[in-house]
Ligand SMILES: Nc1ncnc2c1ncn2[C@@H]1O[C@H](COP(=O)(O)OP(=O)(O)OP(=O)(O)O)[C@@H](O)[C@H]1O
């Protein structure tokens with residue numbers, strides 16, 4: 001792989017236009033999220049990890065420029081424990097849809113390996129996962145509504161928030177290209193960002209009682225990181241996230257999102 005493809009000033013640009021692995025630290029946020037080409041190059045650099053080769057093989061099997069079928073594709077985003085798993089399952093059941101998630105099942109068994117790698121490799125894993133997921137979305141959306149638990153916006157928002165230190169004011173400015181959807185990645189019809197206030201979210205995390213991922217532990221410990229992730233979500237464009245207050249009961253949240261889907265997606 002070309003020198004600098006995975007971290008040090010490379011200036012690589014993804015085939016579809018996603019800014020990847022550029023010079024400035026703030027550009028590295030976008031780079032860390034990478035496009036298809038950027039993540040491919042970074043995983044090639046990580047050849048010492050056998051699973052990187054396996055992810056690359058799966059990525060190569062996925063045709064570029066996936067096209068959506070005629071059924072709606074709806075993504076749910078948000079910080080951990082905002083209720084994505086809960087609501088995606090209910091929406092899937094209500095709409096007789098297909099439920100998918102990022103990273104997709106075919107690579108999720110390697111997630112813990114990549115979570116322990118340096119940030120660019122970890123993000124390349126998640127970015128590649130989105131391109132593999134796009135193949136699944138393209139196929140499933142010819143048959144039924146597709147409901148997705150996290151997609152590109154999560155990859156980008158966590159990457160940006162990790163690469164940038166400090167406060168929300170230190171993020172790349174609104175309208176920066178780091179907040180753009182990659183041109184070569186299949187777009188959903190609707191992206192819903194679930195939000196709850198920090199106290200409620202911590203209560204939900206505690207009630208759930210599962211083992212914390214590193215990201216979750218960091219989110220809990222680091223208010224600034226949490227704010228950077230959420231603000232990055234809010235700055236994403238093309239498509240932008242529609243913000244949903246997910247504090248009400250599960251049933252109320254379900255009704256709110258079903259109405260939004262009805263309003264924004266032809267069913
Ligand atoms: N509207 C709600 N009101 C109260 N509790 C809720 C609500 N939605 C979800 N919960 C509870 O909050 C906890 C976290 O929810 P869930 O696992 O769905 O979140 P998540 O966003 O998928 O989290 P992660 O991203 O970490 O997987 C669970 O115990 C769930 O039962």
Ligand SMILES: Cc1cn([C@H]2C[C@H](O)[C@@H](COP(=O)(O)O)O2)c(=O)[nH]c1=O
Nearest residue numbers: 080102103126150154155158213215216
């Ligand atoms: C998809 C995706 C996830 N992450 C991080 C963000 C979360 O803290 C954890 C766990 O997510 P999950 O909803 O419990 O599966 O993974 C990330 O950093 N980048 C991504 O693309």
